[in-house]
Amino acid sequence: MGATLRALRALVLLACFHLLGLALLTALGALDWAAHRWAPAGWALKLYVVSFLLAVPVVRGMLLLRTPRDEGVAGVPVTDAEEPRLWAAVRDLAALVGTRAPDEIRLTADMNAAVTEDARLLGLLGGTRRLYLGLPLVAGLTEARLRAVLAHELGHYGHFDTRLSGIAERCRAHVARTVDRFEEKSGHTIAKERARQEKRSAKRVARGRSAREVDTTGVGFTYRAMARVYTAYGRFSMRATQSDARRQELAADLAAARIAGRDATASALRALPALDDAHAFYLSSYATLGVEFGMLPPRGEVFGGVRRLLDARAEEPAGAGAALPVEPVSPYDSHPPTAERVAALEALPDDGRGSERPRPALDLFDSPEAASVRVEDATLAPEALLMRRLDWPDLVHEAMTARYVQDTEPVRAALKTAPADSGPAALLDAFLDAVDSGTAWDVVGGLPRSEEAAAATGRAAREFARSSLRRELARLVTAALASDGRARWQLSWSGPASLRLAVGRTGALDEALDAAISERSDTGPLRELLATTA
Known part of the structure; x- marks a missing residue:
């Protein structure tokens, strides 16, 4: 599906969200009109109040205008002057992909790499591009594999994936915000009813009578029902776009194979699950070993120390021969199964680039230790930064x-x-x-x-x-x-x-x-x- 059709579909899904809100508001209005015509005044008044309370989250969700932008991603920007070799490699790869290089490179503490773009006018105009690169990921890859990972991420720019994702992200933000409002209202109503029943039960006990069991069954049902409506629409819109999202991932894999080599791209994909497991093990068994007692590793080693574990267990996160995990794929997962992606890559003709001498990806950094310190200082909680370093x-x-x-x-x-x-x-x-x-x-x-x-x-x-x-x-x-x-x-x-x-x-x-x-x-x-x- 071309970029124009993908944009059109995303706009239709976003418009349908607003149409769903209008339909629900119309239904509430019809119920109020029916109550006004035929229901007793007391019942009609109660229905007016319920309709108003249900309409408020719907209207607020429809009026959500701003899409959240990278608010939850912690990263340290690195300039061309600080890491010239890294920037040169990224710019070279972007030129080979045939796209504009990112405006920012942000180093993170994650075993991951990602790209974003602050597109304008619902993706019709491009904006600031950011590449997020996890230092633990860099520590676990060779330079060839890292280039494959970067080429994959830059391939998303070349296919306008990040620009058009703004429309889909806005739709998801609308749905999520509306569902949260209804669930918050439901929880508040249940808590209020529980407190009321507990107060009445306490009065019964004070009079020498037996306490009644608190029962909130059915309380907040209308809020939960409205939340289910929006949740169902959210699932529908995600499933409507996930097949295309998976095709985007496969297309980015092909772009990476064309630029960085078939074998390097496939081995990078094979290594990622094992690297992710090793990183999680490192954090739980080494980096946070003394947190409970107010102790941390030396500065720069909380996240950067994973390279020591990977060097000592170099045979465990294997490369080309690593076994791939077999896991059920969620219908809402934006990525195809890793085994499927690797099989598609390994089915490509041999490009003769499989015998290159492996070099550590950290060689692209002038000062990986200083970068680790900066990421650590920006990522750790203030109380963690005050812990004793050993x-x-x-x-x-x-x-x-x-x-x-x-x-x-x-x-x-x-x-x-x-x-x-x-x-x-x-x-x-x-x-x-x-x-x-x-x-x-x-x-x-x-x-x-x-x-x-x-x-x-x-x-x-x-x-x-x-x-x-x-x-x-x-x-x-x-x-x-x-x-x-x-x-x-x-x-x-x-x-x-x-x-x-x-x-x-x-x-x-x-x-x-x-x-x-x-x-x-x-x-x-x-x-x-x-x-x-x-």
């Missing part, structure tokens, strides 16, 4: 230690003999004393248990308790040793963090723990081991 080895050690110390608090609460302000070492001594006296089983029994453990009886219950005792004892030992500096958590980019004890002590520690929880518990080996590591 080098990676110290961050892993201190965060893991703090987490283990925190996890010993349930034992402290259950162990009545442990002082509230004692450290992990004192708490461990108190727990070992409880093991010697046989009261540790009662302490462990007071800790949270799984449903299976809670339901167990006899020997099975004893085994569950023994396992729990060993776990809590090992946790206390770890917290005590790490807090006192007798053990240290070791950073690893290729696997989980590990606790490093004195040479040859790990096996002895396991044996000492087993002896402490045996049928004839003996804490002597463990106490001796703890004393020798001091």
Whole structure:
């Protein structure tokens, strides 16, 4: 479908939204007229009020004139003087695509790249073009793959996708805003009715009568019904445009293959799902490891540090041979399945550009470290920027230690003999004393248990308790040793963090723990081991 027909369809969908609003207003007016003619005055007055309340969100949705513009995208603009090689590469690719280069390049903290255009007159006139480029994405790609990604995004400019998307975006904004209004009204009505019923129930209880169950069934139904009407239209308009949106993605893929090469484009698509998973894992397991305790990695490493994980696990986000995820595709997804896109690319004739020497995409940046710092400063919340910064080895050690110390608090609460302000070492001594006296089983029994453990009886219950005792004892030992500096958590980019004890002590520690929880518990080996590591 050509740009003119796509624009016409988008305009028709937008016009139909307004026609839907007029139809609903007409229906409400007809109900009011019928009530005026035939309904009792009291009922007619109530219907007038309901009609007015329903009409307000409809009218406000129809009068929404401004389309939101990149309000939710955080990015740092980078100038030609700051990153000349990046700008030169983008301009060269835009010339090869046959389109105008973006006016701005904004660096983001996302594993993504995207383009927008502030088109005017519903897309009839072009406007400011912006390219959003995620630094984590750059860190995970070779230069050839990054060029393929950029060529794909610039291809959307060449096909007028970003300009015409303004009309569709306005329609979506109209629908979403109207649905939000109705749902907000429905929620307010339900809350008001709940408060009224709870107040009446409290009065009944004060008079010595039984309270009535709060029932808001049916409250706010009219608002929800109106919201469903607009939601249904929103789904219809999205499905009407999604097939074309998917064709746009395939066309942009072909443009990228023509410019950056078939193999580079296909391998970039293959790598993206694995890179996305690696980025999510990095954020949860490394970058935010110490956030709960007020600690962050060094400046520039919160988002930029993902390159360390990717370098250490280079074989995991594979390239040309990576398996593609098989997921059901939503009818509202604007992108075709990745497997379909890769298959279409790999079916193209070999263009002879598959043997180029891979270079890191970060080579296009003069100073990726400085860019990471700027993105971090612009993206993190103010309270996060005030957190303590530690080098990676110290961050892993201190965060893991703090987490283990925190996890010993349930034992402290259950162990009545442990002082509230004692450290992990004192708490461990108190727990070992409880093991010697046989009261540790009662302490462990007071800790949270799984449903299976809670339901167990006899020997099975004893085994569950023994396992729990060993776990809590090992946790206390770890917290005590790490807090006192007798053990240290070791950073690893290729696997989980590990606790490093004195040479040859790990096996002895396991044996000492087993002896402490045996049928004839003996804490002597463990106490001796703890004393020798001091």
